[in-house]
Amino acid sequence: MRRIPCEGCPAGGSGTVCDLPGEVLTDWRQSGTTVLYRPRQVIFGEGTPPSALYLVCHGAVKLYQSDRFGRDHILEIAGPGALIGELSLDDNDTMSVSAEALTAAQVSIFPRERLAAFIERHPETGLRLLAALSRELSLARRKARDLALKGAESRLAGLLLQLGRAGGAVQPGHHLELRYTRRELAEMIGVSTETAIRLLTALKRKGAVASDGRDVVLTDPDRLGRIAQHDESGLHDEAGARP
């Protein structure tokens, strides 16, 4: 996969929280810790008290949730600039997700205790943090909407496009960068592995994608987009509009 340059930390990317003025950056680094994780290493677990900010500087991090039966649901693949995790002032609260490095990943951990002072020194950065959290909120809400309102095929199509975009502009023939297993794809759209496989096969038959094992090619992004939006199969319009 393509490597994103990362001089210093948080830094590099074009993410909202990333491009901090040098002075602020220095200050951030002094108050926080930077940790390097290896692939498959757990960064934090669901249920942990949310007492620090976690900022992804480099690499890809999987945000997921488990139920008691061991089934997982992947909420998001977070890249540089993403503010993963949650922050509460009440230690009885717990985080709703676990985080695990997918690639080698650098994460900046900023303890809650030093946050108020830091924000006082750099109020605009406080704003950026709010915006970064807000972005996560928006992502999570869209995910919920898709799960509630769209069919599985639409969700898969949308996912593939999204994964494509994460690796640059999507053009016909675009290859996905990170090569996920069918199981991971399934956990990202909330279906069983078998269903994900069948849906992929269906998309191949329709000529929207091609795949050879884990290597997936978006042969017809427009078609994918229509499937993602339109819910081409089943589920059609209904009366219920709001007056």
Place this chain on the structure above:
Amino acid sequence: MRRIPCEGCPAGGSGTVCDLPGEVLTDWRQSGTTVLYRPRQVIFGEGTPPSALYLVCHGAVKLYQSDRFGRDHILEIAGPGALIGELSLDDNDTMSVSAEALTAAQVSIFPRERLAAFIERHPETGLRLLAALSRELSLARRKARDLALKGAESRLAGLLLQLGRAGGAVQPGHHLELRYTRRELAEMIGVSTETAIRLLTALKRKGAVASDGRDVVLTDPDRLGRIAQHDESGLHDEAGARP
């Protein structure tokens, strides 16, 4: 329904952002606007640029998303202290939800432009805003998890308990305060109205709840809890655990 006292705004509740020191409160009120909405009035719509904070001071606000077919999904019923909406620094972003007053509702709107300066004056309040947003994030993520991993009956049971808790301690025989239509219940758990009705009937047969029209009574909260957690019916364990 029970009225929540609201002297001044934001104020009253025990919500994180609500109990501000007097001085901060005065400052907040001077920079923001307070608007009173009537039931069914739209506060903001999906797709709007996220250029201000919206803080619920009083009343209940429905956060929902629509698809192109007019189907809605209700993400959350927000009460006093909830920071609804999202905040982005990029005006090309759009909000992922719409908000509509359910009851008469007082909402404090704080423009983005004045936020940095305000945070500079009151850094600890900045922290509280972060925490409030974080709470919303946590809610949205749990919602996504439930939609992805739980069956519809579990979601309904969980919803009823949650609605019960929102109106105080849940005891056997507890009546829900806000009386929702079946359709609203359905939109909160992401199923069709008919399914919601049938699931409610099933819960009644099991003795977990009783209902007379819109008036729902939680006769057996423990049982409800078990159903919400356990997925008593269908869907059972599978091999896939993480090693």
Place this chain on the structure above:
DNA sequence: CGCCAAGCCTGACCGATGTCATGGTTTCGC
């Protein structure tokens, strides 16, 4: 080199949900 684990794929089957239709009941605006 060959084995074993993990991943991929398909078929059969079935339960959970959505859709459509129908009728009685409640609610709400006037």
Place this chain on the structure above:
DNA sequence: GCGAAACCATGACATCGGTCAGGCTTGGCG
């Protein structure tokens, strides 16, 4: 109060998606 519109409920039926079972392919490792 009245009437239209929304709401509640239930049955019949189609479909989606999960579960279970079997077999093939790949890749890593002894």
